[in-house]
Amino acid sequence: MTKRIASIVALLLVVCMVLPMASCGKVKVEEFVGEYTYxxxxxxxxxxxxxxxxxxxxxxxxxxxxxxxxxxxxxxxxxxxxxxxxxxxxxxxxxxxxxxxxxxxxxxxxxxxxxxxxxxxxxxxxxxxxxxxxxxxxxxxxxxxxxxxxxxxxxxxxxxxxxxxxxxxxxxxxxxxxxxxxxHQGTIAYTENMLQNKYAFADLKKGADGVYTDANGNPMGIAVNFALQEWLSGNTLKDYVDAYGAQYFNLEKWDALLALADANGIAPLTDESYGYLVSVISTTAWGETADDAFNYFAEGYAYADNYxxxxxxxxxxxxxxxxxxxxxxxxxxxxxxxxxxxxxxxxxxxxxxxxxxxxxxxxxxxxxxxxxxxxxxxxxxxxxxxxxxxxxxxxxxxxxxxxxxxxxxTDPSDGKTYPMYQTTAINCQVVAEADTRKLMFLQGQLMGYGLQTDDYAEYRDSEYCYVTPSETIFFFIFNGYLDAIQKREAADTFDKSKLDLETLTLVSFRKAVAVTYDKEALCTAVSPARSGGYGLIGTNYIYDPESGAQYRDTDQAKKALCEFYSVDVSKYASLDEAVDSITGYDPVAAKELYKKAFDEALAAGYITDNDKDGKSDQAIEIIYASSASSAFITKTLDYLNEKMAEVVAGTPFEGKIKFVESAPLGNEWSNEIKAGNADTVLGGWSGSALDPFGLTDLYTNPSYQYDAKWFNASTVDLTLDVNVAKIGEAKNVQTITMNLKQWSDALNGATVEVNGTEYCFGDGIADVDTRLNILAAIETKVLMTYDYIPMLQDGSMALLSQQVYYVVEEYNPIMGRGGIRYMKYNYDDTAWAAYVAENNNELKY
Amino acid sequence: MVKYALQRTALMLFTLFIITLMCFVLIRMLPLAPLPIGDPHTAVIEARREALGYNKPYLVQFGIFLRDVFTKWDWGICDSAKYYGKDVAQLFTSKLPASMIVNLYSIIFSIPIGIALGIFAALKKNTWIDHTISTLVMVCISVPSFVYAFLIQYILCFKLNLFPLVMKGGTDWFSWPMFVSMMPAVLSLAFGTIAGFTRTTRAELTEVLTSEFMLLARTKGLTKRQATVRHAMKNCMVVVLPSIFGSFIGILSGSLIIEKIFSIPGVGELYLYSINALDYPLFILLTVFYTAIGLAAGIVVDVSYGFIDPRIRMGSKK
CATH class of the missing domain: 3.90.76.10 (Dipeptide-binding Protein; Domain 1)
Incomplete structure (x- = not known):
């Protein structure tokens, strides 16, 4: 009997030991009870x-x-x-x-x-x-x-x-x-001639119906109201004619040309429409002739019907x-x-x-x-x-x-495993007024509240406040178009004895401006939801989508910043420390650079010092291209002027540099900047967060460049030691010299020929490290022109309700913070209502 | 009276036709909203414009418009981004109830309070009570309703938690929760209306109370209360009641700011939106509707004088 009992006990013990082992492979998933309304x-x-x-x-x-x-x-x-x-x-x-x-x-x-x-x-x-x-x-x-x-x-x-x-x-x-x-079956789809084969009028053949066709028999058209990316920066000819009218164009045949345009904004290219086009654009003010007409052509492709x-x-x-x-x-x-x-x-x-x-x-x-x-x-x-x-x-x-x-x-906060989608219902309502949203949030009726300007001071340090960066870097675009500046100075209304703009084009001057402002302090003062911007490429860009690795975290990107801000990496324990030391603000260096700029400007005859007091006789009024007046612009310019006055004190430009807001320019602000008629603006680009490499085109392609009139990327050489082997091939490092435009094109998948050798460093062709080296080198080279001075990293701030929390607090451009799938609740609906009531319907954040 | 009402109605329809024609032609003369290149909506909108005769003479376009309205009750389709593809008549009617009910409650709430305060002020003329009420009336009339809206929302809804911060969702317009959720908006709108009724009642009653027939009534032996209720009030209402009728017509229009603050899905923002978004079909519908309402209100007020005071015989050619 005792033996039997012992056997049973032994068996039970074995069972007790084996069962947990058997269930090891199955994860215990917690269950949610209650209602959780988002x-x-x-x-x-x-x-x-x-x-x-x-x-x-x-x-x-x-x-x-x-x-x-x-x-x-x-x-x-x-x-x-x-x-x-x-x-x-x-x-x-x-x-x-x-x-x-x-x-x-x-x-x-x-x-x-x-x-x-x-x-x-x-x-x-x-x-x-x-x-x-x-x-x-x-x-x-x-x-x-x-x-x-x-x-x-x-x-x-x-x-x-x-x-x-x-x-x-x-x-x-x-x-x-x-x-x-x-x-597209049964239709003709058009693409811009300049993006395709760049046919001249003489290259085309006239068909039996009078419409000209290209070498492949495709019909050609005139882009009357069709966006021309290459030639008109994405605008249409009609946009320009509507905006400038007789000031720039001959409108005699315009209506006739417009009447020929179809629903796509394309007029068939015939002798008649060609004549109208040449008539419209051939003016001194617009500066074009019949030789330029082909820039307005669009190449059609006839898609077969009944496909x-x-x-x-x-x-x-x-x-x-x-x-x-x-x-x-x-x-x-x-x-x-x-x-x-x-x-x-x-x-x-x-x-x-x-x-x-x-x-x-x-x-x-x-x-x-x-x-x-x-x-x-x-x-x-x-x-x-x-x-x-x-x-x-x-x-x-x-x-x-x-x-x-x-x-x-698995929730990292407690190590337990949970089902996704704890939220049982989503209630979304229209609340147009920010003040109403805020009150609702404070009463526990909303899960989030996007901070408004007036809220930053109160909530930016709250533990419930989350900053979400976005792709855009806002930079100062600095006017370096000397011809345009000299034309402006030649105007009767410009008093050269009191004012000067040419100094703006000196690199030493622009470099001085680049180290005049503490980027974080600027954000705090004018736009607290944003953070300091230091490079051309923001912190959100992922260079390796497979792993989520971000460009700004790479050594190449960090070195680029150190070079731009003249940080001696050897003085720091690590590259990270060196980068962390960058604030954009170096008043000692700035003062020296302003002095250097003064000497250079004096030598070049841009300014004078007739009274020999060691100070410029001329003031520099930097015209800020304002699309429309706003509190943000006023606040920004006030801050810029205040800090500039502090830094230039004791230099030859003391009290002589001032940012001045332009008259409202509307959508023309970018054209005014590109034409050198305005001197600066806070502008920015944003691209796909998964493709930082594509951004180089924006700084090297004249179609996009703000500084195309005074910086030609095709004439600026860059020499790099790069691995030219394709992925999977043996490493082959060569020293290559190409111009910036070629490097950018090659980086983005184009095959570029240099001295009889073809190069391509596109995605899936060159290894990632090589691509990063090229990207960082282009970024550095563009930064060193000081045409663009990074200032702000765009972003937003929002409060999150105490009812919920993010499983992952760090923002990821792909995952965000997990979304509704990973949203975890501290309270179900009933408990939350009780909690809010306990707090007198006014929660503290 | 019937003949007069019919005459006025005929005149109203003629006036409405003229105003509609003028608005229609002027709107069609304006440049059309630019359509984004390459957006498929563009093709659909252009097709609709073609169907509506946008390339034809204005009077032909107007004929197509009238034909569609009278034969199919088709006022057009929204072309603007926010309401793209929506039937404008359906859109408007779906948003009308919220505005109407909020305004209705506001007037129902305002009439007794406004008239009572007006009577009280008139009876206590030139006392501190009258001065206090008159001062408050001036304040209420001078301060825009959205100021009250913010105060009411902050104090009554947020601090005291008496009402929800925004109007409840759903179409259960006459449920208790909906009524409660409408109260902040109703109160915000009511201040101005109360002040208006108070001022009108006080002014009329004050004038009537000082009339000679009131002295006669008192000398006949009537008490002040009897004289006021039986004689003064009746005469006073000749002016007050038409203004009440007029106010009811106003319930069909929404308040842009109040509706925005309290998230009321009403018609308040539609007019401004149709102008900003160059949504001409929506604009025409709203113009015709509010013109018709305005003209109808005039008739109702005019005719009501005859019913309220038999001494008034408008248009009589006896």
């Missing part, structure tokens, strides 16, 4: 959120809740050692509406489907099989399968619907094979499998990134929503414009919508993510 506000509420037509952020707002991408980004648990409870640092992409990662079938499709024209040399990157998630359904439980995807793509590309989002699938890097032919959708690169290859064929090779992160959105629509509602406009060929669709016309396949569904008032979402109980066991994460 209360949000918008200034304007969209009236339509059709995935095929949305344009604004208001319109895309509901889409985030109602849809799921084929692939999705999540925080990377592997990079998060929960033991130490460190926050997440990285992200990974995983299938969502897809069941698996895409499988490259380029070779197979190339052999079986010649209609897609996959290049003979291509072995990968053109065709992918995507297995679909079989659990995916619409909110009503109807299955989503391959037919849904194919139908929806056909609907998206339907030429008669003219959907705004159609171009996302053929004009960018993600281009579905032949999608463009289907979308068969079977030739478009999306195919059903199984009940839950589609094959996507691309017109341009794409792989890795960029492929998955482009598939992180979705295009599917619910056929029944979509078809029912179509309406023809009168007797015309135009159609509209009311899909996704009300509760009745909306069908979700995402984590939430729309249950209430009131125009200009509110919309409410609740959990979509048919969304696969709630039951597939994959939508979980």
């Amino acid at each position: 209360n949000d506000s918008v200034v304007t509420m969209s009236s339509n959120w059709n995935p095929h037509t949305y344009q604004t952020t208001d319109e895309s707002y509901p889409i985030d809740f109602l849809t799921s991408g084929l692939y999705t980004f999540i925080y990377n648990d592997e990079l998060n050692p929960v033991e130490g409870k460190d926050p997440y640092k990285g992200y990974v992409i995983r299938p969502e509406m897809a069941a698996e990662m895409p499988v490259d079938v380029t070779e197979k499709i190339k052999a079986e489907h010649p209609e897609f024209n996959i290049p003979e040399s291509a072995t990968s990157g053109y065709a992918y099989v995507i297995k679909l998630n079989k659990d995916a359904t619409w909110q009503n439980g109807v299955k989503i399968n391959a037919d849904t995807y194919v139908y929806s793509m056909k609907a998206l590309l339907d030429p008669k619907m003219d959907n705004y989002r159609a171009t996302d699938y053929f004009d960018g890097s993600f281009a579905i094979a032949n999608a463009k032919n289907y979308y 068969d959708f079977a030739n478009v690169g999306i195919m059903k290859t199984g009940e839950y499998e589609i094959t996507i064929v691309l017109g341009k090779a794409l792989a890795g992160f960029n492929l998955l990134y482009n598939l992180s959105g979705n295009w599917i629509v619910y056929e029944e509602l979509y078809e029912a929503g179509k309406t023809k406009v009168g007797d015309t060929d135009a159609w509209t669709n009311n899909y996704n414009s009300s509760v009745e016309t909306t069908m979700s396949y995402g984590p939430y569904k729309l249950v209430e919508y009131q125009q200009d008032k509110s919309m409410k979402f609740v959990k979509n109980e048919n969304w696969f993510g709630y039951t597939d066991g994959k939508h979980i994460y």
Whole structure:
């Protein structure tokens, strides 16, 4: 008996030991109990959120809740050692509406489907099989399968619907094979002649109908009301004629030319229209002749009519499998990134929503414009919508993510695992007044409140205040266009004995200005939500999307800043310390530079010192190009003048330098800067956060440059030791000299020929380190012109409700702070109401 | 009276037609809202414009407009970004109830208080009570309603937590929670209206109370209360009641700022929006509607004089 009891006890012990071991592989997921409502506000509420037509952020707002991408980004648990409870640092992409990662079938499709024209040399990157998630359904439980995807793509590309989002699938890097032919079927699409073949009028042939065609027989047109990126910086000829009229143009034939333009703003190129064009632009004021007319040409491409959708690169290859064929090779992160959105629509509602406009060929669709016309396949569904008032979402109980066991994460704050989407409902209402939003937030009725100017002093140091940087760096653009400045000085109204502008063009002077201002102090004074800007490329730019690594964190970028701000790295323990020491403010260096500028200006005859008091006789009034007066500009200029006065005290320019606001220039401010008619402005560029390399074009391409009139990147050489080997080849470092424009072009994928050798350092061709070296070198070279002096890193500040917290506090350009998926609640709705009541309905932040 | 009312109505319709024609032609003479190049909306809007005859003579366009309105009740489609593709008539009618109900509550709230204060001030003429009420009336009339709105929102809604900060969502216009959520806006609008009624009532009643027939009534032996209620009030109402009718017409227009502060999904911002966004179909609908309302209000007020005071026989050619 004792033996038996002992055996049973032993068996029980074994069971007790084995069971926990057996369950080791299964993570314990915590459960949420209660209601968690996310209360949000918008200034304007969209009236339509059709995935095929949305344009604004208001319109895309509901889409985030109602849809799921084929692939999705999540925080990377592997990079998060929960033991130490460190926050997440990285992200990974995983299938969502897809069941698996895409499988490259380029070779197979190339052999079986010649209609897609996959290049003979291509072995990968053109065709992918995507297995679909079989659990995916619409909110009503109807299955989503391959037919849904194919139908929806056909609907998206339907030429008669003219959907705004159609171009996302053929004009960018993600281009579905032949999608463009289907979308444009039976039409002529035009591109700017200057961007294409740059045909002169003599190169063209006149057709039987009198319309000129190019060497390939494509019709040519005149871009009357068609944006010309290369020639008119994205404006149209009509824009200029409307703005300047007879001041610059001969308007005698203008109306006749305008009347010939079609809906695209293109007039067919005939002898008659050519004559009208030459007449309009051939004026002394506009400075062009018939020889310049070809700059206004647009090259047409006639798309075949009745194009068969079977030739478009999306195919059903199984009940839950589609094959996507691309017109341009794409792989890795960029492929998955482009598939992180979705295009599917619910056929029944979509078809029912179509309406023809009168007797015309135009159609509209009311899909996704009300509760009745909306069908979700995402984590939430729309249950209430009131125009200009509110919309409410609740959990979509048919969304696969709630039951597939994959939508979980570990909270670094406690190391426990939780299901994503703790939020049970989303209430969004229109609250246009910022003051009302603030009061609602303080009463616990909103989850967030974007700080207004008056709030910064009170809340910027709150533990609930979060700063979100954006891509834009605002810099001072400094006028270096000596010819324009001398013309301005030659005017009768300009008193050269009292004023001077030429000194502005001296590098020593501009360098002095660059170290006159403490960037952070400037932000605090004029725009507290922003932070100091130090380089041309902001802190948000990611150079390696796979890892999320940011450009400004690289050694190359740090060295670029040290060089620009003349920081001796050897004096610091590390490069990081050296960079951290940069404030942009060095009054001692600034005073020396102003003195140097004075000497140079005197020697050049820009200024005089007739009374020999060691001070300039002339004052420098720097005209700030103001689009319209605002409190921000007034505050900024006051601050600039105050600090300038402090720094130039005791120098030859004491009391002689002043920023002066121009008359309101409206949208002309950039043209005035480019023409050298105004001397400075806080301007900025922003690009894709995932492509810092593309920014170099903005500083080396005359079409975009603010300083194109006085800085020609094609004449400035840069010599670098770079690895010219392609990825996968043995390292081959060479010393290469190219001009800045060539370096920029090569960095962005163009093949550049130098001394008979071709170079290309584009994405996927050159290794990342080489590309970073080139980028940092271009940034340094452009900075050293002192045409651009970085001042502010754009950003915003917002308070987060005490009801919730971010699992990850650090902002990531891809993940943000996790969004609604990772939002964690400190209180459920009932507890929150009680907490707010305990605090007399007025919370302290 | 019936004949007079019919005459006025016919005249009103003719006036409305002329105003509509003028507005329509002037609006169509303005440059059209520029359409973004390459935006698919552009093609749809251009197609709509073509269908509406934008390239035809103005009178033909007006004919198409009248045909669409009278045969299909089609006032057009919004072309501007915010309401792109929405039927303007549906958009307007969907936003009308919120404005109407807030204004209605405001007037219902204001009438008894305004008249009571006016009577009280008139009866206590030239006393400190009258001076206090008159001063408050001046303040209320002089200070814009949005100032009250901010004060009410901050004090009553935020500090004292008596009402919600913004109007409740939904279309349960006559539910208790909706009523409570409308109160801050109602109060904000009411101050001015109360002051208006008070001033009118006080002025009329003061004048009537000093009339000779009131002296006669008192000498007949009536008490002051009897004389005031039976004689003075009746005469005073000849002016006050039409102004009440006029005020009711005003409930159809929204208040841009009040609606914005309290997030009321009303018509207040539509007019300004239609002008700023160059949304001509919306602008024409609003112009016609408010012109019609204004003209109708004139008739209602004029006709009401006859009902209130039988001595008034307007348009009589006896």
